[in-house]
Amino acid sequence: MYDVVIIGAGVTGCAVARYLARYEVNACVLERGSDVCTGTSKANSAIVHAGYDAENGSLMAKYNVEGSLMMEPLSKELDFAYDRCGSLVVCLSEEDLPKLWDLYRNGVANGVEDLRVIGRTELKDLEPNVSDNAVAALWAPTGAIVCPFGLTIALAENAYTNGVEFRLNTEVLEVRRTENGYVIETNQGTVEAKAVVNAAGVYADVIHNMVSEEKMTIVPRKGEYMLLDHAAEGYVRHTVFQLPGKFGKGVLVSPTVHGNVIVGPTALDIEDKEGVNTTAAGLQDVTEKSGLAMKDIPLRQVITSFAGLRAHEARHEFILGECADAPGFFDCAGIESPGLSSAPAIGLHMSDLIAEKLGLSRNEDFKGERKGILDAKTLSPEERNELIKREPAYGQIICRCESVSEGEILDAIRRPLGARDLDAVKRRVRAGMGRCQAGFCSPRVIEILARELNVPESEITKTGGGSKYIVGTAKDRI
Amino acid sequence: MEKYNIVIIGGGPAGLAAASAAYDEGERSILILERDKELGGILNQCIHNGFGLHTFKEELTGPEYAKRFIDQVVEKKIEYRLNTMVMDISPERVVTAMNRTDGLFSVEAGAVILAMGCRERSRGALNIPGYRPAGIYSAGTAQRLVNMEGYMPGREVVILGSGDIGLIMARRMTLEGAKVKVVAELMPYSGGLKRNIVQCLDDYGIPLKLSHTVVDIEGRERVTGVTIAEVDSHNKPIPGTEEYYSCDTLLLSVGLLPENELSKTAGVELSRVTSGPTVNEQLETSVPGIFACGNVLHVHDLVDYVSEEAAMAGRNAAKFVRGEVPEDRSKELPIHVEGGPRYTVPCTIDPAKLPEQLTVRFRVGSVMKDRYVCLYLDGERVLRRRRQIMAPGEMEELVFKKSMFEAHPDVRDITIRVEEA
Numbered sequence A: 001m002y003d004v005v006i007i008g009a010g011v012t013g014c015a016v017a018r019y020l021a022r023y024e025v026n027a028c029v030l031e032r033g034s035d036v037c038t039g040t041s042k043a044n045s046a047i048v049h050a051g052y053d054a055e056n057g058s059l060m061a062k063y064n065v066e067g068s069l070m071m072e073p074l075s076k077e078l079d080f081a082y083d084r085c086g087s088l089v090v091c092l093s094e095e096d097l098p099k100l101w102d103l104y105r106n107g108v109a110n111g112v113e114d115l116r117v118i119g120r121t122e123l124k125d126l127e128p129n130v131s132d133n134a135v136a137a138l139w140a141p142t143g144a145i146v147c148p149f150g151l152t153i154a155l156a157e158n159a160y161t162n163g164v165e166f167r168l169n170t171e172v173l174e175v176r177r178t179e180n181g182y183v184i185e186t187n188q189g190t191v192e193a194k195a196v197v198n199a200a201g202v203y204a205d206v207i208h209n210m211v212s213e214e215k216m217t218i219v220p221r222k223g224e225y226m227l228l229d230h231a232a233e234g235y236v237r238h239t240v241f242q243l244p245g246k247f248g249k250g251v252l253v254s255p256t257v258h259g260n261v262i263v264g265p266t267a268l269d270i271e272d273k274e275g276v277n278t279t280a281a282g283l284q285d286v287t288e289k290s291g292l293a294m295k296d297i298p299l300r301q302v303i304t305s306f307a308g309l310r311a312h313e314a315r316h317e318f319i320l321g322e323c324a325d326a327p328g329f330f331d332c333a334g335i336e337s338p339g340l341s342s343a344p345a346i347g348l349h350m351s352d353l354i355a356e357k358l359g360l361s362r363n364e365d366f367k368g369e370r371k372g373i374l375d376a377k378t379l380s381p382e383e384r385n386e387l388i389k390r391e392p393a394y395g396q397i398i399c400r401c402e403s404v405s406e407g408e409i410l411d412a413i414r415r416p417l418g419a420r421d422l423d424a425v426k427r428r429v430r431a432g433m434g435r436c437q438a439g440f441c442s443p444r445v446i447e448i449l450a451r452e453l454n455v456p457e458s459e460i461t462k463t464g465g466g467s468k469y470i471v472g473t474a475k476d477r478i
Numbered sequence B: 001m002e003k004y005n006i007v008i009i010g011g012g013p014a015g016l017a018a019a020s021a022a023y024d025e026g027e028r029s030i031l032i033l034e035r036d037k038e039l040g041g042i043l044n045q046c047i048h049n050g051f052g053l054h055t056f057k058e059e060l061t062g063p064e065y066a067k068r069f070i071d072q073v074v075e076k077k078i079e080y081r082l083n084t085m086v087m088d089i090s091p092e093r094v095v096t097a098m099n100r101t102d103g104l105f106s107v108e109a110g111a112v113i114l115a116m117g118c119r120e121r122s123r124g125a126l127n128i129p130g131y132r133p134a135g136i137y138s139a140g141t142a143q144r145l146v147n148m149e150g151y152m153p154g155r156e157v158v159i160l161g162s163g164d165i166g167l168i169m170a171r172r173m174t175l176e177g178a179k180v181k182v183v184a185e186l187m188p189y190s191g192g193l194k195r196n197i198v199q200c201l202d203d204y205g206i207p208l209k210l211s212h213t214v215v216d217i218e219g220r221e222r223v224t225g226v227t228i229a230e231v232d233s234h235n236k237p238i239p240g241t242e243e244y245y246s247c248d249t250l251l252l253s254v255g256l257l258p259e260n261e262l263s264k265t266a267g268v269e270l271s272r273v274t275s276g277p278t279v280n281e282q283l284e285t286s287v288p289g290i291f292a293c294g295n296v297l298h299v300h301d302l303v304d305y306v307s308e309e310a311a312m313a314g315r316n317a318a319k320f321v322r323g324e325v326p327e328d329r330s331k332e333l334p335i336h337v338e339g340g341p342r343y344t345v346p347c348t349i350d351p352a353k354l355p356e357q358l359t360v361r362f363r364v365g366s367v368m369k370d371r372y373v374c375l376y377l378d379g380e381r382v383l384r385r386r387r388q389i390m391a392p393g394e395m396e397e398l399v400f401k402k403s404m405f406e407a408h409p410d411v412r413d414i415t416i417r418v419e420e421a
């Protein structure tokens, strides 16, 4: 019997797990994917919102502002990529100026620091490629960008090394309330827990409705993106949003922490909770809207497109806390944007709430620090040579687009909660994220995975389940 | 720091031929750096025949063709390092590379020859909508899997793009027991060689659908099917023409791009048309002492021409090191194109530095029948060659003779014009 079972290893579940590990607790995370961070947490804008957008007085506002303040120190403690590049909300017409001021006032009320409305000239200086139609902008220097995989994986690894168990490829099929807690049926057997945390993203309604009579509906709201090559680095310096108004609702254009440029998202309610496909109409929409706030976007440099699903609940508000008619069942539902930004704050408060409920005591051995995967590119030539002398694998480049060496890939596989498939390697060290999109390095990475995991190469998948990369050997059918 | 007179980046057919020719020109201080575990480049995975008809007057497979050049390099005891990734080239020709044994090291080069080849365009670059399951490969990746590693990437295949590699792989996958259902090509003509369409598709009854593209990819884990549709003259899918094909594999053969990330670190100017360096008649880039040849310069269909071009780069690099080529480059004239060609390699010429003969290569932008390819010097036609048919998929050439330029000592305008016959 676990004290706590957390359903879902997205950024929310992993944050709850990590902060919960500050207590003496017997906890386990159940995740149906083959890795942590395979749901919405892997496909979003990767913005740490400053917190001016969410409606004053809402949970979204509270957690966003707090999470945003926690993110920078956390990025040092857990060693993930974070960059406070600042954000701009660009206003494209005089008519819309009152809305810009409303946004400013909402931000100030939310407690966002250093907000300012700036005019054309200052805006041009900050962001030279901004549209010529821009009349003013809200400037939020505390806005930031983060690596969403880096954040989620760091939280998970740190939770794991502090004793939280993770069961991957484990899908929750049923949750039942019992005398002293909950029975959870999964495709890998039954587990029991005194408390359950529902952090199942777009499936949070399904899980919630298993135990509560107050039914919940989460609608997947799709957002499609295009990602541009490093060659476009420098085109945009801040996260640039467009103030919804006369020209409609735009898309954001932002640098990523890895030097790419991201453009998107669209917003379309769909029915299929697995509908992460991109569509011709969606990509067309991104293309058209991207030019509103920024000019001459180098869309020729697109290297990939993708889609993510917002876990939208009708009230557009986070649903956080113990379920009224299911004691010991804690919802983290409706976690749409700014869910990534809010994750540290959600983790902190939810874990405290659960600890109080279960009467958990502090874990004196908790170690909050975690060292990420060494990125050899950041070393000086001398340091790099020292490293290669000790570990020659760091001298062998596997992914040529992103200059990822075998040493880094081995680290990704061997570390706690290590990578087991191609996409898991990719999310940890970026092998395959470059302009050739894994054409060259996939066979090499498969070789390394197979060797390390001691399985045949034909067993290695792209992203778990039936996503086999190779279907057999040549000539086996003839 | 180590020093070599010539450092060659890439040990494919271009790098090998350049090294061998530089040696024959008398150069002995040569180093080839190759990131793969063997020499030969892309040819190692091209196990079909049809290589070397021009060079050796016999039909070789890719690896056989490569072996002839590898043997020359070995015989001449030219130095090479394998598993060595070149990471940076400075404008001052300091080449920085890395491998397991030497770590990160730098080499000072008298001349550098870029011979890094090309890479395939990916799905992302085309922005094909749909899911992102396993089972989508570039044709070259599939070729490597099947031919070098003995793995089958899939059983039921749709191919997008009729570039040569896609055509070759249609046949190859069929021979390995897979079912190739269709080859879809966006353009109204094929991007591949005529002989490959006949020998790789027609002979196996594989349909080629021109003016068609993939509009959707199905499958959550592994590809389960793709939808293709006809496109209009603006390459936009025509509603109502969609056709669904169930398959577990989508191969992409949608174009090759010269691999010039390194060239950029050296500040080499690139052509917007070819994505390769702009070079003069020496095959020297905008950065003095840095030469380019093979697929990194412009994408070739036939390796014989790669070898020929690379040998010229090798000889010229050796002459550059010996200081035999006058440094002044202010007299270079651009080669203008009219009536069809999209670019030329080389793209500039200094008439005073021309060899006896110079082969100028180019591609046209669309299919053209019954034309003359002409060379004009200051408006006067000095050369005219008849072509039955020209297509974007086949590289064209025109041989400039020194004598033509000697008759026009003060030439200011060089134009290649394609005219109706």
Ligand SMILES: Cc1cc2nc3c(=O)[nH]c(=O)nc-3n(C[C@H](O)[C@H](O)[C@H](O)COP(=O)(O)OP(=O)(O)OC[C@H]3O[C@@H](n4cnc5c(N)ncnc54)[C@H](O)[C@@H]3O)c2cc1C
Pocket: A007, A008, A009, A010, A011, A012, A013, A030, A031, A032, A033, A036, A037, A038, A039, A040, A041, A042, A043, A044, A045, A046, A047, A048, A049, A170, A171, A172, A173, A199, A200, A201, A202, A203, A221, A222, A223, A224, A265, A308, A309, A310, A311, A335, A336, A337, A338, A339, A340, A341, A342
């Ligand atoms: C287009 C878009 C843009 C966004 N941009 C931003 C942004 O810029 N900034 C920001 O702060 N936020 C942003 N967000 C929001 C943010 O991405 C999400 O709030 C956050 O990732 C949600 O994390 P999660 O852990 O709750 O959900 P998820 O990451 O989806 O995790 C839920 C997990 O539960 C698992 N699961 C589901 N059902 C079961 C089951 N039955 N058994 C076991 N496991 C199960 C899933 O496999 C999944 O891994 C964006 C979202 C979208 C869609």
Ligand SMILES: Cc1cc2nc3c(=O)[nH]c(=O)nc-3n(C[C@H](O)[C@H](O)[C@H](O)COP(=O)(O)OP(=O)(O)OC[C@H]3O[C@@H](n4cnc5c(N)ncnc54)[C@H](O)[C@@H]3O)c2cc1C
Pocket: B009, B010, B011, B012, B013, B014, B015, B033, B034, B035, B036, B040, B041, B042, B043, B046, B048, B050, B051, B084, B085, B086, B087, B115, B116, B117, B118, B140, B143, B164, B165, B168, B256, B259, B262, B293, B294, B295, B296, B299, B300, B301, B302, B303, B304, B306
């Ligand atoms: C998949 C494919 C199939 C083909 N099929 C045919 C055919 O059937 N018939 C035909 O006549 N022609 C064919 N061609 C064309 C012909 O083979 C090529 O034009 C020729 O191989 C090009 O030679 P290259 O040396 O320029 O490039 P490559 O053969 O690609 O060699 C480039 C070499 O440079 C190395 N390199 C690149 N970057 C670095 C770096 N940073 N550091 C160190 N080394 C580096 C690479 O590893 C590679 O070995 C094919 C081409 C391709 C791509």
